[in-house]
Amino acid sequence: MLSSPIDARAKRQAFRLGLASGRIQRFPGAFTPLSTALIEAKGFEGVYLSGAVMAAELGLPDIGLTTLTEVAQRAHQVARQTSLPVLVDADTGFGEPMNVARTVHELEDAGVAGLHVEDQVNPKRCGHLDGKEVVSTAAATRRIAAAVAARRDPGLVIMARTDVRGVDGLDAAVDRARALVDAGADAIFPEAMASLEEFAAVRAAVDVPILANMTEFGKSPLWTAQQLEDVGVSMVIHPVSLLRVAFGAIERALDALATEGSLASQVETMQTRARLYELNDYQAYAAFDAGVFDFEVPGAPDRQHRGQGALP
Template identity: 60%
Template sequence: MNMFSTAKTPSERRQALRAALAAEPIVRLPGAFSPLVARSIEEAGFEGVYVSGAVVAADLALPDIGLTTLTEVANRARQIARATDLPVLVDADTGFGEPINAARTVTELEDAGVAGCQLEDQVNPKRCGHLDGKEVVTTEQMVRRIGAAVSARRDPDFLICARTDAAGIEGMADAIDRAHEYAAAGADLIFPEALHTREDFEMFRRAVPDVPLLANMTEFGQTELLTTRELEEIGYDAVIYPVTTLRIAMGHVEQALWEMADAGTQAGWVDRMQHRSRLYELVRYADFNVFDQNLFTYRPKT
């Protein structure tokens, strides 16, 4: 038993993601900010893991304005992909530069063992998709970005997701036109960012009927939170919850720290903590213990 890598190869996980997108039900990808969270996502029965650029930035105490580097994102993605047999989809922002940078981004993320990456059509450096003041590149520039990414992948099953932020800037008609252009350029999955209502999601699906679509159910943004059943009824193929686990964790961390500072003890939070025994289950402590007890690395000379 290899406890330091997954049971499934990167190729197998990429194939699994493509198969899931082509079938029913909808593919659910909660965001993971650490390998341990990714393992929890797998044990909870989800179909995939999402690595949000906003979350990687936030975990480094940085705003989501294009400050993170390819190295930082690829390293976090590699750590997360190592910890789960689920396919991992990584937010690669604008590809970290020009089309040639997007090509290198795909190569690095392929080497990291993830199942695919998402590229967006914002101007570099980007900003959070649910904030005002965004700008998008021309359709032609984004098509070049996608083309470079597609040409750089060595595994044809590595998935390229194209996100468009155009709906809130140029209007829904432009976002729909871009979706068709991006799919024609080789994008496997289209992600219309910051749609507002169920009616918006329905309109987009009707206008783009033959391409897999991804919905973003992020909190505190511009999008009405729809259930997986509603998204399936509309015809979406995947849904991400990019920042949810980080917000849950940080909400509790901050509350607990304030109460500890006031009370002088963490005792009031013990019943709300993850128990030591559960943590040991997630990190597979027992397996490592057995492995160590049966491994002989040194024999004294006789």
Template identity: 70%
Template sequence: MLYSKTTPAEKRRLFRERLASGQIQRFPGAFNPLSAKLIERKGFDGVYISGAVLSADLGLPDIGLTTLTEVAGRAQQIARVTELPAIVDADTGFGEPMNVARTIQTLEDAELAGTHIEDQVNPKRCGHLDGKSVVDLGTAAQRIRAAVDARRDPNFLIMARTDVRAVEGLEASLDRARALVDAGADAIFPEAMRTLDEFAAMRAAVDVPILANMTEFGKSELFTTQQLADVGVNLVIWPVSMLRIAMGATDRALDTLLEEGRLTSKLDEMQHRAELYELVDYEAYNRFDSNVFNFEVQRTRAAD
């Protein structure tokens, strides 16, 4: 009932343990707290919170318009309802190195298990769009060093995302990844990799966990979890997939409402009320109310 029973520190510890197990960790993207609960119910390993999703949720493009306060607030709402670890996209860290340091401590306080800081120039662009620009290596490494220095819980995962592959090519991205690991990154997120061979090359280049972004309509082919595991990927995310599916279904339902005047033909596509109540543990709240308010008001003599 209410929020998760597992403490943020324990979630982080368990996440680190699982990440080191050699078994690939599957993190679908949650677009709200309820979808995070469903991700847990289905048996996935964790929850990913995408900057693109948080921007879209506000009706904004993913170009760095969201603030740390907005991201941390929404991420906490999502992270605290599930027993799973949650990782959030922190874009470029919301400013200069001191801002990056504040970002890390704010996200720790927001109960996240980890985050990633990228090496794009701010304002950033979606990682699978053309026309991106990246900062120089010194600036990118400075962001990671600031993040690591600010961290209070050693199990809070600080991941370095590099967008160099789409800008300067594979070899440059491998060099950048090595340098970011040297700067203290716990894991590497190589954005916009095109082939399994490229993921394998990244695996060979660094000795920390690597993440694969299986976003639709982008630069990367949509590989299966097993294919990625076979080349040594440790963590896979589907950042915007659930939002895209939900919005696609909503779009079609609205068309049906316009055309038919009711949604009777869509009932089989809906989550049933009973399924929703089970997911939010409605019965537990009823039991809580009964236990707290199960008393009778004593009559006074004046009332008699």
């Protein structure tokens, strides 16, 4: 009820243990705090918060227009809602090394388990688009060193994303990954890999976990979690997938409403009222204060809920 019973330090420890487990950690991208309840219920290991999704929710393209304040607020809303570790996209760290340090403090306070900082030039663009520019290795490593130095909780995972593969090729990406690890990165996010062999090459080059981005319509084929685990990938994200699924359904429903005059044909595909109330834990609020909720929800399951309890 209200928020997860598990504190941020415990989530960070769970994230680190998962990355070290040898089993690939699957982090679907949340596009609302409520969607974390479904991710958790379906047995995934964590939640990803994508910069592209946060921008899209504001009606903006993914070119670095969101602010640290907006990202930190959304990160807090998402992280407090789930017992799973949350990894958040911190873009380029919102500025120079001192700005990167402040970014770490703000996101640490938001309760995330980890964040990644990338090596693109501002204004950045989606990692699976052409025409990207990256900063020098010296500038990229300064960003990561600043993030590591600013971290107050040693459990917070500082991940370095590199977009060099799409600019200068695989060998340059491997060299950049090694430099980022030397600067203190806990994990490496090599963006836009073209083959499983490329992931294996990065895996062989560094002694920290690596992440695969399985975004639809991108540069990388949509490999399975098992295929990625087999070449040594530690974590896979599906950053924009749930947003795309949801907006596809919304568009189809709006088309039906426009042509048919009602949504009667769409009801079978909708989430039920009972399922919505289950996900936002109505019953726990009822147990806490009967004045909040004192009616039966048709079709609601009879089960115990997380956080259920009574006033002392």
